[in-house]
Amino acid sequence: MLRWLPINISSFGQGVDNLFTLIYWITLVVFVLVMATLVIFLIKYRHREGVRAEYIEGSTKLEIIWTAATTIIVFGLAMLSFPQWNNIKSPSEFPENPDVVVEVRAKQFNWKMIHPGPDNEFNTDPGLDKELGTVDDPGDDLKKLDELHVPVHKVVHVRLLSEDVIHSFFVPELRLKQDALPNRYIPVWFDTNALDVSPLTDFEDVRKKGCFTGTLTFTDANTPSVTGNIVYETDDALTVNVDDELNIYNKSDVKQLDITVWRFEIPCAELCGLGHSTMVGYLYVHTQESYDEWLAEEMSN
């Protein structure tokens, strides 16, 4: 059911999907009922010679019934949705003491990801009254362009900000979308708890599963396993970038795939000018060790 949805990797994503599916069924039933009645009436009561329409001005009883029914359904839906919504969006409900805090700044047409420096402080905190949007030197903070790196299964807090027009931070697999406003920080949180980290053994749509960096071990034992970035995929082959050269492996030869980094797109979801469609960043989800590695390396230079 609804197979065309992107995979979900966040703890709250499943809730969203369930609501989606629920509404899908409700609306489907309503639609089928309405259409069925319509078609039956059209056939049954089509004009026939000598048959005269019946003079019916209405029926309070029926009207009350379907008014009540609809009201109950929609209120029920609303009730189910409140907690989900608050859990995702209202800062008061965010899980405390996050493992990672990053500042994400949108600027035509890039995402600037700012990690606090060794002191775990955002040194250049552009208070709302300071010269905002022109800050391009985050002091000792770690600044990446279009790359957001986070450890897997950890709580991440994001302070979202735009330096010019309105953009929108969207990761389909997280079921998370939030506009970035100029001049106003917006707190956002997510985790990647629903991401399955166990080694892959079936290799269908590995890129849709977000697989990026990983180690391939092969069915015949004496081919050495390779580690690299899976950059391209066809139905039966993987193109892997092993230290800057592209090798192609048949999926049938691969026994298992241990992933260390997953990658998901962060397309900008709000029209922000002529480069809107080219504004895309990437969310890199690391296993803890590979994250520490990455952080250490970045901090060193």
Add this chain to the structure above:
Amino acid sequence: MEIAENRPFSNAKLGVLILLGAETMLFAGLIGAFLVYRMGNVTWPPLSHADIQLPRLVTGINTGLLIISGFTMFQALRSIQQDKVKYLRYYLLFTGALGLLFLVIQGSEWIQLIGKGLTLHSGVYGATFYVLIGCHAVHVFGAVIWLTIVIGMSLAGRFSSENHTGVETCTIYWIYVVALWPVLYYLVYFA
């Protein structure tokens, strides 16, 4: 049958009343914007314009003038209803004069403020000030023009106790514009 007889308002009068609905929404939009900024700032005027002091007193007097003009306008209507065409003309002229005076005082105020450095460009504070007050001023101006036409018609003796829709509609509009002012005065000068 019933329709034709019990029509509380003539078309023209109803039309003007409906128009007021739209006007209200227009100002509601602008005032809404103003309030958003007002709430967004702890201090008003914002620190950047702390030195600016809006001329509350003069404007207060001006407000008085406008309100009086409202009464005189109402008197004008009353007199034509009692067929006192002469009084109608006096009251109309007096009202028009007051309206113009109001505009003149507003204008001089603006010139002073601009001299003091409060312009459209000085943040939302200046901008909202000029846009809100300006929008109202434009309406007063429009009302004055309308009034002049009515005065013209009254001099031409077009009105009588039976037929004075022209005066009636103009009165409604005038009083609306007058009644709107104190609200803006409070918001812009005191809130």
Add this chain to the structure above:
Amino acid sequence: MQENDNKSHEHDNDEGHDAAHEDHDTVEHAPEHNGDDHDTHAHHHEEGFIRKYIFSLDHKMIGKQFLIYGLIMLFLGGGLAMIFRWQLAYPEVPALEGQEGRGAKPLPIIGVSDEFQETGEPKTWADRYWMNVFESEETEWTEEFIPGGVMTGSFYNMLFTMHATVMVFFVVVPILVGAFGNFLIPLMIGTRDMAFPVLNMLSFWLAVLAAVVMVTGFFVPGGHAAAGWTGYAPLSVDPTWTGVGWGMNLWAISLLIQGFSSLVGSINYITTIINMRAPGMTFFRLPLVIWALFIVAILLLLAFPVLSSALALLIFDRLAGTTFFSATPTGGGDPLLWQHLFWFFGHPEVYVLILPGMGIVSELIPVFSRKPIFGYRSMVYAMIAIAFLGWIVWGHHMFQSGMRPGMGAFFMTTTMLIAVPSAIKTFNWLGTMFRGSIRFTTPMLHAIAFVSMFVIGGLSGIYMANTPVDIAIHDTYFIVAHIHYVVFGGSLFAIFGGIIFWFPKMYGRYMNDTLCKIHFWLTFIAFNCTFFPMHILGVGLHRRRIDNPMLTEHLHGFEGMNIFISMSAFTLGAVQLILAFNFFWSIYKGKVAEKNPWHVTTLEWEAPTPVPHGNFVQIPTVYRGPYEYSVPGEESDWIPQAQPEHAPASTGD
């Protein structure tokens, strides 16, 4: 009758009403009509061509003017859609690592040919044109926007922005409110003309002016507005951010003018409906389409000024250097203010697009089921409820905008509540067909299409109304699907149905039924093929994306769908040409229609065809509700509202 009708005019002589006034007296001694070519004897007193066709004060002529105006703009708006649909089918796909990208496919006819791209040998005239353009020193605007027939990002943004603006403000509203409103209101409430004919004419010519200004925008340097029809600030504020200069200003100015036009129009409608109903036409004997237009007039009256205020602020920001929306830290402007103002207008506006449609359908279904409308009063109350709720749901466009999350809960609830009155309407339409005697005329087919398509569009609205789900589908093609199911599947089908239904009254002739049927079925199929797949693309595919719309990984399976959608879209577009041809052909060559071809009870069919200046020979008196079909114990299956005998004032009070 004549007396108090004239009395009504006494009051507003200063409204320049005298003209319309004289006309009335002339009507009495108007000779009988011979049905054919009405345009030549529509008015029976000497009136110059200009006064008759151009600056006409006659509500019927103004209605027709609005209709033509709207249809022309429909072709403009649709044409724009055709152009960007091509781009969406064959977009540019930037090279990802390991996967080579491909350039966008040049537009057919005006773009360079493939051979030319390979060999450099000009084949078509387009090839030669582009060769010259590229070689020439000075840069043509074509070179700036569609070099070689491949559109640039800014051009694409401009296309869909103008597509939506034109469709919403210059097609659907003018036709539904302007055309049907003008033509139907006086006829259906039984009066000789609008309350303020001069204002009426003014309203049309303001609309024309607005259209002219809007179209001019295409030709100014920098191109037309490109910030979406929602013109979100701060994007729309600073030319450097969109690359659009005066286009954006003209967009705003044009909408301001359009605002005046609809202000004048709605004052006119409301006054007319309140004050000028024929004797006996109580509010609860009004046909539902009049109720709809009445409510819509109120919505427009109160909603448009809010947009005007926003537009004024926008223009100040752009031209006077204020900082209302551009949130520079020093300026202290508010980036969300525009969205609040726009949507506070915007949501009532979308109900302006649907309510008259609902009204029209509520006329068509009873007529062709030969039954009273099911639950007349609840239909009225439902429309009022929809209109009222429309004011407190605007936040549902801003769930992801950074608005306080707490408000999300409120707006979700109010938005979903709108399903309730909509349910009443939907099921009452079904109830109207129940035990009816349904005639499948083309207007009826459109009415049925309206009901089913509106239900799809409405139900998709429930997904988006649900805040958590909206997180996933906001600003995706799911929304685009929703939009088009309600505005095309809803409004446009109602418009088509209405045109075919009232055409005999408007032009005294029938539209060619075969062509109408062909047009209907092709449109219905092509429409669904075009917009239904968008629901599926919706999960992740973004609106307003020019190159590689299939960006996100999980969409890679769906590339083919965009091509399919575009092909259906072209068919859909081409099919509309049938309608256009049929319309204009029938005006002159159509089969001459009798006075009341569909056996309808409402007053407009009491008037002679073609309707003379002043409408009625004798102002009718109304004795009963508008839907007296198949009344038991009557030999004819319909009793006109104005028929005196034994009045069982059924739905009236």
